[in-house]
Amino acid sequence: xxxxxxxxxxxxxxxxxxxxxxxxxxxxxxxxxxxxxxxxxxxxxxxxxxxxxxxxxxxxxxxxxxxxxxxxxxxxxxxxxxxxxxxxxxxxxxxxxxxxxxxxxxxxxxxxxxxxxxxxxxxxxxxxxxxxxxxxxxxxxxxxxxxxxxxxxxxxxxxxxxxxxxxxxxxxxxxxxxxxxxxxxxxxxxxxxxxxxxxxxxxxxxxxxxxxxxxxxxxxxxxxxxxxxxxxxxxxxxxxxxxxxxxxxxxxxxxxxxxxxxxxxxxxxxxxxxxxxxxxxxxxxxxxxxxxxxxxxxxxxxxxxxxxxxxxxxxxxxxxx
Amino acid sequence: xxxxxxxxxxxxxxxxxxxxxxxxxxxxxxxxxxxxxxxxxxxxxxxxxxxxxxxxxxxxxxxxxxxxxxxxxxxxxxxxxxxxxxxxxxxxxxxxxxxxxxxxxxxxxxxxxxxxxxxxxxxxxxxxxxxxxxxxxxxxxxxxxxxxxxxxxxxxxxxxxxxxxxxxxxxxxxxxxxxxxxxxxxxxxxxxxxxxxxxxxxxxxxxxxxxxxxxxxxxxxxxxxxxxxxxxxxxxxxxxxxxxxxxxxxxxxxxxxxxxxxxxxxxxxxxxxxxxxxxxxxxxxxxxxxxxxxxxxxxxxxxxxxxxxxxxxxxxxx
Ligand SMILES: Nc1ncnc2c1ncn2[C@@H]1O[C@H](COP(=O)(O)OP(=O)(O)OP(=O)(O)O)[C@@H](O)[C@H]1O
Ligand SMILES: Nc1ncnc2c1ncn2[C@@H]1O[C@H](COP(=O)(O)OP(=O)(O)OP(=O)(O)O)[C@@H](O)[C@H]1O
Ligand code: SF4
Ligand SMILES: [Mg+2]
Ligand SMILES: [Mg+2]
Numbered sequence: 001x002x003x004x005x006x007x008x009x010x011x012x013x014x015x016x017x018x019x020x021x022x023x024x025x026x027x028x029x030x031x032x033x034x035x036x037x038x039x040x041x042x043x044x045x046x047x048x049x050x051x052x053x054x055x056x057x058x059x060x061x062x063x064x065x066x067x068x069x070x071x072x073x074x075x076x077x078x079x080x081x082x083x084x085x086x087x088x089x090x091x092x093x094x095x096x097x098x099x100x101x102x103x104x105x106x107x108x109x110x111x112x113x114x115x116x117x118x119x120x121x122x123x124x125x126x127x128x129x130x131x132x133x134x135x136x137x138x139x140x141x142x143x144x145x146x147x148x149x150x151x152x153x154x155x156x157x158x159x160x161x162x163x164x165x166x167x168x169x170x171x172x173x174x175x176x177x178x179x180x181x182x183x184x185x186x187x188x189x190x191x192x193x194x195x196x197x198x199x200x201x202x203x204x205x206x207x208x209x210x211x212x213x214x215x216x217x218x219x220x221x222x223x224x225x226x227x228x229x230x231x232x233x234x235x236x237x238x239x240x241x242x243x244x245x246x247x248x249x250x251x252x253x254x255x256x257x258x259x260x261x262x263x264x265x266x267x268x269x270x271x272x273x274x275x276x277x278x279x280x281x282x283x284x285x286x287x288x289x290x291x292x293x294x295x296x297x298x299x300x301x302x303x304x305x306x307x308x309x310x311x312x313x314x315x316x317x318x319x320x321x
Numbered sequence: 322x323x324x325x326x327x328x329x330x331x332x333x334x335x336x337x338x339x340x341x342x343x344x345x346x347x348x349x350x351x352x353x354x355x356x357x358x359x360x361x362x363x364x365x366x367x368x369x370x371x372x373x374x375x376x377x378x379x380x381x382x383x384x385x386x387x388x389x390x391x392x393x394x395x396x397x398x399x400x401x402x403x404x405x406x407x408x409x410x411x412x413x414x415x416x417x418x419x420x421x422x423x424x425x426x427x428x429x430x431x432x433x434x435x436x437x438x439x440x441x442x443x444x445x446x447x448x449x450x451x452x453x454x455x456x457x458x459x460x461x462x463x464x465x466x467x468x469x470x471x472x473x474x475x476x477x478x479x480x481x482x483x484x485x486x487x488x489x490x491x492x493x494x495x496x497x498x499x500x501x502x503x504x505x506x507x508x509x510x511x512x513x514x515x516x517x518x519x520x521x522x523x524x525x526x527x528x529x530x531x532x533x534x535x536x537x538x539x540x541x542x543x544x545x546x547x548x549x550x551x552x553x554x555x556x557x558x559x560x561x562x563x564x565x566x567x568x569x570x571x572x573x574x575x576x577x578x579x580x581x582x583x584x585x586x587x588x589x590x591x592x593x594x595x596x597x598x599x600x601x602x603x604x605x606x607x608x609x610x611x612x613x614x615x616x617x618x619x620x621x622x623x624x625x626x627x628x629x630x631x632x633x634x635x636x637x638x639x
Binding site: 043044158159160161188189190191192193194196197215216217218219220221222223241242245246256257258259260261262263264265268270271272273274277 | 364365472474502503504505506507508510511514529531532533535536537559569570573574575576577578579581582588589590592593
């Protein structure tokens with residue numbers, strides 16, 4: 001068995017304002033093995049980004065409150081380490097590709113300066129400037145951008161190239177864990193394929209583990225070893241990619257997600273969307289959070305939170321099982 | 322055979338930009354039969370929205386012709402066009418920015434009816450509005466709500482109701498589901514298909530999502546840098562794509578099936594070239610794995626390689 005690089009236990013996060021409490025992440029647990037990729041899927045507002053920001057301790061300080069739980073990174077609880085320690089980890093050992101690639105870059109700095117900045121900040125080996133300049137070029141070439149373009153500003157690059165620069169910055173320090181929050185959503189399919197192939201290759205080369213956040217089940221099927229399905233701030237199903245894509249039993253929400261997708265292979269006259277909407281995170285239903293929309297709801301579902309039904313690597317949180 | 326409702330001939334739209342002319346739509350021939358759906362796919366910036374907008378004359382074309390019910394609408398004057406435009410509507414991608422935030426749901430749906438003076442009495446307008454809300458599945462109680470109070474799916478339903486208000490024959494759907502979650506997306510796609518079946522609507526459905534386009538279209542046009550590079554029935558395009566770009570596009574779709582994982586997609590190199598003053602020849606040549614010298618010699622027209630299947634790749638054989 002390989003060891004766990006990251007272990008999240010019972011994490012609960014809320015955004016609190018004077019007016020309301022948004023229960024964004026509710027008691028979630030999962031772990032990530034070294035070298036593997038975990039996909040987090042779920043609709044908008046499911047709590048995916050909040051989970052990622054908790055790992056990096058980048059939640060908005062004023063409103064976001066971590067209510068409970070622990071996040072162990074190689075055995076060290078990130079939630080209790082001082083900010084000075086986090087500064088050493090963030091960007092160097094754990095880095096993140098943010099959801100909005102187009103705003104992640106500074107428009108008034110050349111791409112050379114932006115990559116160099118990260119390297120200089122985490123300059124543990126006290127590399128001289130010349131070494132850093134060489135590393136910038138190497139990193140750019142690694143993501144398929146000719147080093148001759150290092151003096152370019154972000155606006156001179158296409159969307160796909162900008163996203164590759166963002167990835168270059170995230171990988172510059174060769175992190176042990178890469179968190180990619182919808183890294184290809186804004187890209188065209190042929191460019192998305194390029195970027196995904198590149199991430200895959202770099203991951204193997206640098207032996208990086210990854211959390212891939214997306215709502216595209218196609219991307220998950222093609223890139224992830226394990227998959228975690230989130231709904232209303234909870235993990236409702238988790239397992240290996242085989243469990244999620246080929247096992248016969250699933251959470252009704254997962255069934256609904258797959259039923260909503262137009263199928264490229266089969267001819268389907270009508271799609272089967274999930275009726276209704278995600279519940280209001282300030283006023284979550286009792287019992288199973290999916291119960292108001294669930295076609296297979298039973299009385300117990302509205303009363304009691306479902307416990308995990310575990311079958312090997314596959315867990316489903318539903319009273320049906 | 323059904324009748325052709327919309328047809329473009331050599332339709333062109335060039336934008337004047339500092340560096341020259343940007344060929345957004347560069348000689349496109351498409352044809353849509355009444356009651357059918359033409360899907361238009363292609364990557365960002367290839368000219369899909371511009372094609373839709375020029376067909377409706379929301380932007381004036383640079384050249385070519387647009388036939389609607391057999392007549393070239395580019396010859397119509399302003400007045401005739403504004404009458405004709407009631408029969409042709411558009412639904413936009415972004416339900417957030419295409420709706421006036423200060424108008425309620427009811428006012429938004431009433432607007433096209435009032436602007437076009439369809440009814441003489443207010444009560445008739447509001448009767449029609451509640452009918453439309455019912456058709457698109459918006460609950461009566463939302464009549465007084467404002468767009469920001471609604472989710473993306475409901476906002477898009479307002480867009481659909483506005484487009485339907487003037488009882489059009491033809492609707493350009495410009496990425497109507499791209500900004501929505503999959504389950505909401507499925508609800509809107511079902512709605513559009515139901516409306517088509519009930520009212521005999523004709524759609525031009527613009528999207529970059531190939532599984533959506535396959536699901537909703539009878540025929541598909543693939544665009545690349547302002548050109549239509551391939552056109553075929555939905556079935557034919559997915560089983561026998563002829564243009565190397567279409568082939569690359571189809572193999573780049575991440576399929577939600579782990580059995581396909583081992584089969585590594587052939588990744589296309591390079592980036593989409595600039596549409597400003599493009600050189601002659603196939604627009605895809607710089608990225609094409611099968612390029613030859615003939616490809617860059619001159620522009621090739623669309624040719625029919627099997628009944629109803631057109632492509633402009635010179636390598637495609639009958
Ligand atoms: N800074 C914040 N202040 C208050 N509420 C927030 C904040 N950030 C997120 N939320 C709320 O927390 C919930 C979870 O949001 P989160 O961004 O984690 O979802 P997500 O799964 O990443 O969604 P998406 O797919 O849209 O990116 C949502 O209801 C969201 O509105
Ligand atoms: N008003 C304008 N002035 C100048 N150039 C324009 C204008 N409108 C569109 N373009 C250019 O025309 C080309 C085609 O744009 P269009 O919006 O039609 O593409 P699209 O296929 O709809 O792309 P997307 O998928 O991103 O919506 C692009 O290069 C775009 O930058
Ligand atoms: S616990 Fe009940 S309501 Fe929730 S998903 Fe399972 S069957 Fe549906
Ligand atoms: Mg997010
Ligand atoms: Mg567009």
